[in-house]
Amino acid sequence: MKIKTILTIFFLFILYMYVANVTLIPENIIVLRNENLKFNSMPGISFKETMKTFSLDNETKMDSSLEINLFENINLRNVNLTTLEEIEIVPVGKIVGLKLYTNGVLVVGMTEIEDESNNLVKPYEKTDIKEGDMIIEINGEEIDDIQDLKNTVNKTSGKQSEIKLLREGKSIVVSNIKPVKSFNNEYKLGLWVKDAATGVGTMTYYEPETKKFALLGHGITDADTNSLIYIDSGELVTSKVVSVKKGESGNPGEIRGTILKQKTIGNVDKNSSFGVFGVLNDLTSLNIDTSKRYKIALRNEIQEGKAKILCSTDDTNKVDEYEIEIEKIYKENDSNNKSMLLRITDEKLIEKTGGIIRGLSGAPIIQNNKFIGAITNVLVSNPEIGYGIFADLMIKEMNK
Secondary structure, three states: OHHHHHHHHHHHHHHHHHHHHHHOOOOEEEEEOOOOOOOOOOOOEEEEEEEEEEEEOOEEEEEEEEEEEEOOOEEEEEEEEEEEOOOEEEEOOOEEEEEEEEEEEEEEEEOOEEEOOOOEEOOOOOOOOOOOOEEEEEOOEEOOOHHHHHHHHHHOOOOOEEEEEEEOOEEEEEEEEOOEEEOOOOEEOOEEEEEEEEEEEEEEEEEOOOOEEEEOOOOOEOOOOOOEOOEEEEEEEEOEEEEEEOOEOOEOOEEEEEOOOOOEEEEEEEEEOOEEEEEEOOOOOOOOOOOOOEEEOOHHHOOOEEEEEEEOOOOOOOOEEEEEEEEEEOOOOOOOOOOEEEEEOOHHHHHHHOOOOEOOOOOEEEEOOEEEEEEEEEEOOEEEEEEEEEHHHHHHHHOO
16 A cells, blocks of 8 residues: 555656646747757657748748647647747947836835824725735726826725736736725825836847847836836937946946937837837937847857947947956856856946946847847946846847
């Protein structure tokens, strides 16, 4: 009996390992040409690929279906596989501005409400609402901005209401909240919210065939909640550098820029962990030379050693080249934007900025005449050292 139990547990464990490995494979996979797919190999599991070529956004792509089979005959699931063919980008390195508009309103804080009897109450206290949640509906009515929220909450007249939230991209419904009538005769939830975000950063690249752009190499997060902002739309605008604060150990520097009275030059359609993406409509305002094009480096082409970054650090927005050293490469990392450990070695940039500072995120990295990635993070303890993201992660995210 004991042996039978052990064998059953062993069988269930093996079955779990197979199911876990197969279900972890995404439904849609994007690869670059000549990039090798890597899956955890397990006895009896095989992959069969069928291909077709198509055109999308003036770009040739190969689409295929990847069958995952057990013992070659039992189909476990199918995966859509898209191969991007011969992409060339123009590295930019210029400072630009962003205006992002949320899908709903973002909860950034909570506060007590003084009701009409002068009591301090917390309408949200027994709910699951958290900072970083996005309110998208109240009682079935869509919430697009703060004014929508105010109008809809006032229409409840203090009755128990249902709020639909987005949390980390997943929908949640809260149905046990009663807005409170405040001393000024308005109904309130006791939530601090915002419906837009602005900032400046470095544009990484432009793709001439599709007019798409990418910048930052990381997502824009809310300063109050440190959560990724899920956007409904956004604008790319020109930016003017106001000043540069030099970085030092324990005190990161930054490029301070303004987007006031600047020109809208494109649309933003995605804010993700691997960058901000959209379409550039006005090349002339950024003075981008589209003749300087680079192919995308595969990860196995990236080497430890010398490389260069392109970036702007003054109000002329003139792009200069600076030398860096790639010290370590994390080739298997697909989970975050810390793909490469790098060091600024160019004394001219160190003299200007102290190293990597806020605003330089997105500066394109070039090695062996190929685009290999972009700067994303800095070590607070040493601004000369930071991280970069692989080019393929940004390209794939842009094409999702």
